[in-house]
Amino acid sequence: xxxxxxxxxxxxxxxxxxxxxxxxxxxxxxxxxxxxxxxxxxxxxxxxxxxxxxxxxxxxxxxxxxxxxxxxxxxxxxxxxxxxxxxxxxxxxxxxxxxxxxxxxxxxxxxxxxxxxxxxxxxxxxxxxxxxxxxxxxxxxxxxxxxxxxxxxxxxxxxxxxxxxxxxxxxxxxxxxxxxxxxxxxxxxxxxxxxxxxxxxxxxxxxxxxxxxxxxxxxxxxxxxxxxxxxxxxxxxxxxxxxxxxxxxxxxxxxxxxxxxxxxxxxxxxxxxxxxxxxxxxxxxxxxxxxxxxxxxxxxxxxxxxxxxxxxxxxxxxxxxxxxxxxxxxxxxxxxxxxxxxxxxxxxxxxxxxxxxxxxxxxxxxxxxxxxxxxxxxxxxxxxxxxxxxxxxxxxxxxxxxxxxxxxxxxxx
Amino acid sequence: xxxxxxxxxxxxxxxxxxxxxxxxxxxxxxxxxxxxxxxxxxxxxxxxxxxxxxxxxxxxxxxxxxxxxxxxxxxxxxxxxxxxxxxxxxxxxxxxxxxxxxxxxxxxxxxxxxxxxxxxxxxxxxxxxxxxxxxxxxxxxxxxxxxxxxxxxxxxxxxxxxxxxxxxxxxxxxxxxxxxxxxxxxxxxxxxxxxxxxxxxxxxxxxxxxxxxxxxxxxxxxxxxxxxxxxxxxxxxxxxxxxxxxxxxxxxxxxxxxxxxxxxxxxxxxxxxxxxxxxxxxxxxx
Numbered sequence: 001x002x003x004x005x006x007x008x009x010x011x012x013x014x015x016x017x018x019x020x021x022x023x024x025x026x027x028x029x030x031x032x033x034x035x036x037x038x039x040x041x042x043x044x045x046x047x048x049x050x051x052x053x054x055x056x057x058x059x060x061x062x063x064x065x066x067x068x069x070x071x072x073x074x075x076x077x078x079x080x081x082x083x084x085x086x087x088x089x090x091x092x093x094x095x096x097x098x099x100x101x102x103x104x105x106x107x108x109x110x111x112x113x114x115x116x117x118x119x120x121x122x123x124x125x126x127x128x129x130x131x132x133x134x135x136x137x138x139x140x141x142x143x144x145x146x147x148x149x150x151x152x153x154x155x156x157x158x159x160x161x162x163x164x165x166x167x168x169x170x171x172x173x174x175x176x177x178x179x180x181x182x183x184x185x186x187x188x189x190x191x192x193x194x195x196x197x198x199x200x201x202x203x204x205x206x207x208x209x210x211x212x213x214x215x216x217x218x219x220x221x222x223x224x225x226x227x228x229x230x231x232x233x234x235x236x237x238x239x240x241x242x243x244x245x246x247x248x249x250x251x252x253x254x255x256x257x258x259x260x261x262x263x264x265x266x267x268x269x270x271x272x273x274x275x276x277x278x279x280x281x282x283x284x285x286x287x288x289x290x291x292x293x294x295x296x297x298x299x300x301x302x303x304x305x306x307x308x309x310x311x312x313x314x315x316x317x318x319x320x321x322x323x324x325x326x327x328x329x330x331x332x333x334x335x336x337x338x339x340x341x342x343x344x345x346x347x348x349x350x351x352x353x354x355x356x357x358x359x360x361x362x363x364x365x366x367x368x369x370x371x372x373x374x375x376x377x378x379x380x381x382x383x384x385x386x387x388x389x390x391x392x393x394x395x396x397x398x399x400x401x402x403x404x405x406x407x408x409x410x411x412x413x
Numbered sequence: 414x415x416x417x418x419x420x421x422x423x424x425x426x427x428x429x430x431x432x433x434x435x436x437x438x439x440x441x442x443x444x445x446x447x448x449x450x451x452x453x454x455x456x457x458x459x460x461x462x463x464x465x466x467x468x469x470x471x472x473x474x475x476x477x478x479x480x481x482x483x484x485x486x487x488x489x490x491x492x493x494x495x496x497x498x499x500x501x502x503x504x505x506x507x508x509x510x511x512x513x514x515x516x517x518x519x520x521x522x523x524x525x526x527x528x529x530x531x532x533x534x535x536x537x538x539x540x541x542x543x544x545x546x547x548x549x550x551x552x553x554x555x556x557x558x559x560x561x562x563x564x565x566x567x568x569x570x571x572x573x574x575x576x577x578x579x580x581x582x583x584x585x586x587x588x589x590x591x592x593x594x595x596x597x598x599x600x601x602x603x604x605x606x607x608x609x610x611x612x613x614x615x616x617x618x619x620x621x622x623x624x625x626x627x628x629x630x631x632x633x634x635x636x637x638x639x640x641x642x643x644x645x646x647x648x649x650x651x652x653x654x655x656x657x658x659x660x661x662x663x664x665x666x667x668x669x670x671x672x673x674x675x676x677x678x679x680x681x682x683x684x685x686x687x688x689x690x691x692x693x694x695x696x697x698x699x
Contacts, residue, residue, distance in 0.1 A: 045529065046520075046524065046529065046627055046628075047627055047628045048626060048627070048628040048632075050529035050627060050628075051528075051529040051530045051531065051626075053529075054528075054529045054530075186675065213671075214671075216675055218628055218631075218632050219632070220619070220623050220624075220629055220632045220633065221427050221430070221622075221623070223423035223426065223427060223553075223664075224420060224423055224424070224427075224663055224664045224667040224674070225667065226423075227416060227419040227420045227423050227664065227667075227668075228416070228420075228667055228668060228671075230415075230416070230419060230548070231415065231416030231419070231668070243531070244531040244624040244626040244628070245624070247531050247533055247623070247624035247626075248622075248623035248624040251533070251536060251621075251622060251623060251624075252550075252622060252623065254536075254539060254540075255536065255539060255540065255541060255550035255551070255552060255553070255622070256419075256541055256548050256550055257540070257541050257548045271530060272531075275530065275531055275532065275533050276533050277533075279533055279535060279536075
């Protein structure tokens with residue numbers, strides 16, 4: 001059968017119009033009046049960092065169940081759809097497209113891995129769907145990869161790096177020539193965190209980074225990296241690795257005597273403290289984005305008790321941040337008066353939300369929430385209340401000391 | 414000098430673990446011509462069994478390891494009887510699909526039973542011994558010793574016992590072995606069980622050194638596969654030599670050329686297979 005050029009051109013034109021209409025409709029999804037407000041979360045629920053995603057999801061489900069029990073938002077129930085990306089950016093991209101096109105979500109909560117968050121933000125930007133990240137904190141998400149549709153309810157990697165650098169500077173005040181080695185996962189967030197930490201600690205004058213290790217995410221044998229760290233003779237080791245990798249690294253580094261030779265600073269969240277118990281060597285310093293046991297606030301305590309009652313375990317940083325992010329979203333919808341992506345995005349950009357982590361407003365220039373970072377040494381013994389090591393003392397590094405200026409955040413976009 | 418010595422030691426201990434897992438994979442392929450993609454899953458199962466025995470039931474690690482290995486042997490036999498024996502003589506693709514299906518099933522079962530949170534097994538020999546100024550983790554010395562013992566045992570079994578003779582005979586000409594009155598079916602069951610048990614031993618031995626969590630099945634599979642393939646599928650001493658090569662080179666590379674560290678294993682595989690497609694000590698497929 002021969003098809004004329006004119007017929008082919010007409011068919012292409014019709015198909016293009018239909019495709020564009022489909023894209024437009026995806027952006028207007030989920031706003032219809034009586035049914036549930038559908039939102040989604042694409043995150044790692046399996047694999048080496050799956051536990052973090054699950055803990056984050058637990059808090060979202062806890063919060064939205066409460067909201068629904070109290071009548072929902074704008075009189076409508078909230079339906080949360082969760083999908084697993086296994087920390088794979090390609091899977092995340094497909095998942096988010098499906099959430100938008102098939103499930104017609106009006107908002108999305110972001111993933112664990114920053115690599116997948118970057119992938120998701122591109123899709124969100126294309127379809128104009130607001131995304132709230134409460135775990136992935138790569139600085140690129142609010143700088144070079146910034147999107148008007150993405151919001152960071154988590155201290156970003158720059159803030160975290162500066163908080164730890166400030167702690168190192170303060171705890172070694174008066175010293176010079178402190179040798180610092182770092183170990184971080186081999187992807188953008190790990191590299192940028194170390195880069196910013198190195199810059200900040202060198203600016204403080206107490207010392208410099210003498211060795212940097214970047215094992216792949218999911219490494220099961222860090223012995224070669226640990227040998228390299230030991231070879232650099234560090235006074236301080238700053239570990240950016242987390243989750244299961246941190247459990248593995250801690251055990252292996254301990255067997256090599258690293259904890260006896262250097263002060264180790266690593267992000268032991270509650271669940272790792274609980275998993276490892278007294279296997280965490282004495283004298284370790286930890287940094288945390290939202291440690292419920294170190295925040296003296298009745299609302300945090302109430303949330304922790306509710307979470308513990310429902311899930312049989314205490315909330316992690318990812319749970320607390322997820323809860324706070326969910327609170328922001330609900331208040332944004334209420335302020336907007338409608339559950340459309342555009343209205344929610346505009347409201348998120350302007351409201352001051354009352355959250356479990358305080359009154360928070362996303363900064364206009366980069367959509368970064370001004371959240372504190374918590375740094376301090378762990379107790380040598382297990383806490384009798386919780387059964388895991390807690391902060392012996394905690395330094396709360398407020399966001400105004402760690403956030404990029406708007407000029408810095410906007411540079412390079 | 415300390416850095417080099419430490420790297421060499423860690424490389425040898427890494428090699429020990431790779432050999433334990435890779436030898437099981439190469440044994441199964443060498444004797445049965447089966448590529449078992451679920452080998453990593455059996456490794457993970459060994460780690461989880463050790464966790465349950467030692468951390469939950471309080472069994473000392475030294476006793477729990479052989480018990481965990483026994484458990485994985487039984488599971489491997491069940492897999493062979495229930496799934497693998499229906500794939501013999503068929504295309505490798507069928508075997509790959511069958512074993513990949515097992516990977517997915519075992520991974521999901523592990524998630525259902527143990528969830529996403531990692532587990533930690535107490536290291537029974539924490540700390541290190543100072544050997545001429547070089548800190549050598551005590552537990553890794555045990556890992557090396559176990560790998561040496563297992564390697565010698567495998568060599569003895571394969572070269573000095575009737576079972577070994579039957580295994581070698583089955584790999585050469587199973588029809589002749591069957592005609593001589595030996596049950597190749599039962600032999601395959603035993604071989605698959607032993608191969609799986611070696612993977613389980615690797616996982617159980619690893620557990621006190623790391624995190625027992627979803628994903629450790631995939632993490633070990635690639636390296637074990639490279640050890641088995643580059644060594645020559647079916648060659649136990651090929652697996653030992655390549656495991657040692659990879660372990661030591663990884664350590665040295667991280668010191669002198671860190672940019673190559675993560676791709677080293679694949680470079681070795683590509684170069685070797687380009688020159689000898691059947692591996693360093695393997696033989697061309699019959």
